Amino acid sequence: MDARLPKEVEDARTAIFVKGTHTGEVLNVVMRDLMALKRPNAISFSKKNPIHPFDSNTTSISSLEFWAGKNDASLFLVGQTTKKRPNGLTFVRMYDGQVLDMMEVGVDNFAGMDSFKTPKSTPGHKPLMHFASELFDTHPRYIQLKSMLMDFFNGEVVDSICLPGLEHVISVTCAPTPASLNNAPVNMYPNQHPSAPEDVSSLPKIHIRTYTTRLLSSGTRIPRVELTPMGPNLDLSLRRHKAADPELLKQAMKRPKVKKVDIESGLGKKKKNLEVDEMGDLRGRVHVGKQDLNKLQTRKMKGLKGGDLDAEDEESDEEQEDETPRKKRRKQA
Amino acid sequence: MDVSNILASHAAKYQSITVEKETPLEVDPGFLTVTDLNPIDEESYNENLEEHLQSLARDGIQALYASLFTLPTRTSPDGPLAQLPPPKTQLPRAKPLPKPKPQTKWEAFAAAKGIQHKVRDRKEWDEERQEWVNRWGRNGKNKQLEEQWITEVPLNADVDHDPRKAARDARKERVAKNEKKHAQNVARAAAANPRDARKQDIEKTLATTRISTASMGKFDKKLDGEKKIRGVKRKFDPTEKSVADEAKASVALLSRLESDSKKTRREPQAEESVLNTRKAVRFASKGRGGLALGREAAGGRSSRGGRGRGRGGKR
Numbered sequence: 001m002d003a004r005l006p007k008e009v010e011d012a013r014t015a016i017f018v019k020g021t022h023t024g025e026v027l028n029v030v031m032r033d034l035m036a037l038k039r040p041n042a043i044s045f046s047k048k049n050p051i052h053p054f055d056s057n058t059t060s061i062s063s064l065e066f067w068a069g070k071n072d073a074s075l076f077l078v079g080q081t082t083k084k085r086p087n088g089l090t091f092v093r094m095y096d097g098q099v100l101d102m103m104e105v106g107v108d109n110f111a112g113m114d115s116f117k118t119p120k121s122t123p124g125h126k127p128l129m130h131f132a133s134e135l136f137d138t139h140p141r142y143i144q145l146k147s148m149l150m151d152f153f154n155g156e157v158v159d160s161i162c163l164p165g166l167e168h169v170i171s172v173t174c175a176p177t178p179a180s181l182n183n184a185p186v187n188m189y190p191n192q193h194p195s196a197p198e199d200v201s202s203l204p205k206i207h208i209r210t211y212t213t214r215l216l217s218s219g220t221r222i223p224r225v226e227l228t229p230m231g232p233n234l235d236l237s238l239r240r241h242k243a244a245d246p247e248l249l250k251q252a253m254k255r256p257k258v259k260k261v262d263i264e265s266g267l268g269k270k271k272k273n274l275e276v277d278e279m280g281d282l283r284g285r286v287h288v289g290k291q292d293l294n295k296l297q298t299r300k301m302k303g304l305k306g307g308d309l310d311a312e313d314e315e316s317d318e319e320q321e322d323e324t325p326r327k328k329r330r331k332q333a
Numbered sequence: 334m335d336v337s338n339i340l341a342s343h344a345a346k347y348q349s350i351t352v353e354k355e356t357p358l359e360v361d362p363g364f365l366t367v368t369d370l371n372p373i374d375e376e377s378y379n380e381n382l383e384e385h386l387q388s389l390a391r392d393g394i395q396a397l398y399a400s401l402f403t404l405p406t407r408t409s410p411d412g413p414l415a416q417l418p419p420p421k422t423q424l425p426r427a428k429p430l431p432k433p434k435p436q437t438k439w440e441a442f443a444a445a446k447g448i449q450h451k452v453r454d455r456k457e458w459d460e461e462r463q464e465w466v467n468r469w470g471r472n473g474k475n476k477q478l479e480e481q482w483i484t485e486v487p488l489n490a491d492v493d494h495d496p497r498k499a500a501r502d503a504r505k506e507r508v509a510k511n512e513k514k515h516a517q518n519v520a521r522a523a524a525a526n527p528r529d530a531r532k533q534d535i536e537k538t539l540a541t542t543r544i545s546t547a548s549m550g551k552f553d554k555k556l557d558g559e560k561k562i563r564g565v566k567r568k569f570d571p572t573e574k575s576v577a578d579e580a581k582a583s584v585a586l587l588s589r590l591e592s593d594s595k596k597t598r599r600e601p602q603a604e605e606s607v608l609n610t611r612k613a614v615r616f617a618s619k620g621r622g623g624l625a626l627g628r629e630a631a632g633g634r635s636s637r638g639g640r641g642r643g644r645g646g647k648r
Binding site: 005007008013074094095096100126127128129130131133134136146147150154155157158159160161162163164165166169171173174175176177207209215218220223224225226227229244249251252253254255256 | 356363364365366367368369370371373374375378382383386387389390391393394397398399401402403406407409411412413415417419420422423426427428429430431432
């Protein structure tokens with residue numbers, strides 16, 4: 001039970017692969033191959049489950065939340081094939097035992113791991129991820145997709161990694177952006193207008209490819225990389241989705257307070273004029289305003305006093321006298 | 334000498350590991366992720382999809398490797414470990430941030446007194462055996478006194494004094510004391526939350542009322558979802574009992590009714606501080622009490638002002 005308590009730096013998310021009421025031949029293989037990539041943080045529910053995450057009339061959401069609690073998992077991949085939506089995969093992400101956001105994709109084309117007679121990656125090794133398209137920075141649907149896939153395969157924060165252990169690449173590329181998507185203003189909050197359903201057909205397809213890497217010597221420290229297709233290869237199209245509740249997302253995005261040592265080593269909000277010297281001491285620079293040399297008090301001599309200056313000097317003397325007792329009084333109080 | 338060939342081959346070598354794009358690639362080494370924000374070239378996409386995707390991915394991964402191989406490394410038995418910077422991309426957490434744990438009484442005291450936490454080694458050096466031994470547990474050093482083959486017995490010891498049993502009891506007592514302190518810390522942490530404290534209070538009262546009938550609640554009407562109280566049994570005194578025993582039990586009961594030790598202990602202290610003043614005074618005065626301490630302080634001051642001979646002069 002202690003292992004399930006919240007941690008500051010979280011472990012990799014565990015994903016549960018759930019089969020819906022009907023999964024076709026394609027989806028079975030897709031889920032098996034995706035699970036091979038996700039292992040060892042994957043749990044398979046091989047029996048059929050009446051799960052319809054987007055149908056709010058059913059108890060699907062509460063079932064998902066129950067499973068998440070039971071298995072200490074925070075990701076779901078639900079496979080479901082229907083006549084209306086063939087070969088649908090639903091990614092569900094949880095936060096604190098509640099559903100955070102959901103995303104449904106349809107599998108249009110698929111080539112499994114078996115169809116490539118090439119070396120495969122070792123289970124448990126972290127993949128490298130590659131996203132290519134400007135939509136991953138601009139379109140909310142694709143931002144969600146990127147975030148979801150990163151969380152799915154690579155969400156664990158590690159402080160060091162063994163470089164020879166990097167074996168495979170998951171590459172996510174969009175089809176060319178259609179002109180309609182480039183020009184039309186993007187509706188940032190499609191969830192707020194459920195009456196007008198989104199036109200998903202205009203959204204470009206997504207190609208997920210997996211490769212293994214081969215490192216060739218280049219004569220420099222950095223090797224040259226060559227890729228070999230590994231499989232599974234998926235062509236996906238976006239379907240329904242549910243964006244995260246802003247309030248819940250805000251909670252989920254909270255970061256732990258940055259420790260003092262980390263701030264000194266340059267993490268977090270950049271502190272100006274602070275640096276750590278070789279001895280590990282924190283040194284600061286203080287800005288002192290430019291000195292006005294005209295007001296510099298030089299040695300007073302009677303001979304130097306003019307008529308006007310004299311008057312000013314007396315005034316300033318009086319001021320000084322005024323100030324000093326006030327300071328004393330304050331100290332006493 | 335014509336070096337253009339050498340230069341060209343050198344340039345070719347570098348070309349293979351450098352990636353030039355219109356928009357520079359966004360590399361996030363913390364998550365081993367690279368994002369290519371250039372628009373997809375429609376022509377090559379339509380021409381040969383797989384080749385296009387692979388070349389795109391290769392360029393991106395090459396850039397990622399370039400940044401990974403320039404990270405500072407640490408050697409390990411499995412090969413070089415690259416120290417990854419914290420990720421730039423923000424992903425939602427799976428669980429909320431952990432709540433800070435309430436301080437134990439010792440932690441509060443140590444913080445007030447500025448006592449640093451010292452990690453205690455699990456092993457202890459054994460002078461006789463000249464090796465490291467467990468501090469506790471199997472063959473632990475804390476059991477040395479009760480396991481050694483010969484033990485000194487004090488002169489004034491009882492006839493039935495068993496030094497091994499005494500040592501064992503003392504050890505068990507220390508463990509029990511630690512467990513008690515732990516339970517108190519847990520209870521204090523629960524009491525810090527008024528909701529929990531109230532809940533506990535209600536549960537306690539309910540449990541008391543439920544066993545307050547002659548049958549200890551056996552024939553009471555059960556409510557829905559009511560849990561069975563465990564570990565409650567009716568106990569009967571034996572019907573025949575010696576008069577002495579009966580008198581003893583009655584006196585014990587009466588004295589319990591009379592004494593108000595529990596009441597006084599229940600009353601909350603005037604100030605809840607981490608420092609136990611009574612204990613501190615006892616410690617500072619070496620058990621002679623606060624009055625003695627005050628007298629000593631006053632005497633010390635007068636003597637310092639007077640003859641300057643200190644405490645010796647007063648005696």
